[in-house]
Amino acid sequence: VLTSTWILRLSSEETRQALQECLVQPPGDGEARPLDEEQGRKLISFCERQKAVLAAPAILTFNGQRGNIVSGEQRAYTKGYTLCMTDDSEIWDPEIAYLQTGILYDIQGSFQGPDTLRMSVDFKVSELLRMRQIDTPYGMMEVPEVREGRIQSQWTQGREGRVLLLGDSEEPGKKILLLVKSVALSTEETKTPSAPLNPPGRRGP
Numbered sequence: 001v002l003t004s005t006w007i008l009r010l011s012s013e014e015t016r017q018a019l020q021e022c023l024v025q026p027p028g029d030g031e032a033r034p035l036d037e038e039q040g041r042k043l044i045s046f047c048e049r050q051k052a053v054l055a056a057p058a059i060l061t062f063n064g065q066r067g068n069i070v071s072g073e074q075r076a077y078t079k080g081y082t083l084c085m086t087d088d089s090e091i092w093d094p095e096i097a098y099l100q101t102g103i104l105y106d107i108q109g110s111f112q113g114p115d116t117l118r119m120s121v122d123f124k125v126s127e128l129l130r131m132r133q134i135d136t137p138y139g140m141m142e143v144p145e146v147r148e149g150r151i152q153s154q155w156t157q158g159r160e161g162r163v164l165l166l167g168d169s170e171e172p173g174k175k176i177l178l179l180v181k182s183v184a185l186s187t188e189e190t191k192t193p194s195a196p197l198n199p200p201g202r203r204g205p
Contacts (some may be wrong), residue, residue, distance in 0.1 A: 001109030004058040008177040032155035032163035072102010077142040092138035123151040159184040
């Protein structure tokens with residue numbers, strides 16, 4: 001399954017204008033709104049004019065396999081301390097945790113029949129606001145304050161289809177739109193070395 005995704009970020013008003021331009025009703029929470037090729041083209045064109053395309057990744061997976069994309073920063077921080085006993089002393093060792101911010105995108109496509117795909121998407125975008133520091137008797141502890149937006153959805157489609165997903169952004173007053181195009185490929189097609197994995201925009205929305 002070749003899945004091409006356009007990750008778009010617009011203000012609430014721009015989102016309304018974009019959906020109006022391509023004649024699409026706003027999807028509900030977790031709803032995958034089917035689009036035809038012309039609607040997809042108009043949506044991408046609008047977002048390109050607004051410079052609202054964050055990324056346009058493509059993922060090629062086998063039946064039932066999960067694919068994911070991580071784009072952002074990973075930061076280590078001290079989330080606490082653990083007591084370690086020795087023969088003659090106590091040692092408080094720092095517990096190190098890792099915070100991932102940016103884009104986390106997970107997708108899966110599974111055949112439910114010869115001409116039916118079951119798609120699943122889990123998308124998260126996050127931003128670190130600040131790392132709060134707390135002084136303890138054992139050392140400095142850190143608590144991250146993060147703002148995030150998330151979209152989760154499942155839908156069923158034919159061997160080729162495109163849907164629109166809508167959710168809140170990590171930025172106040174902004175929306176995230178995911179235009180997801182999924183195509184079931186034959187074994188011979190997956191062997192083609194020129195498959196356009198990045199960017200997928202050349203295939204059309």
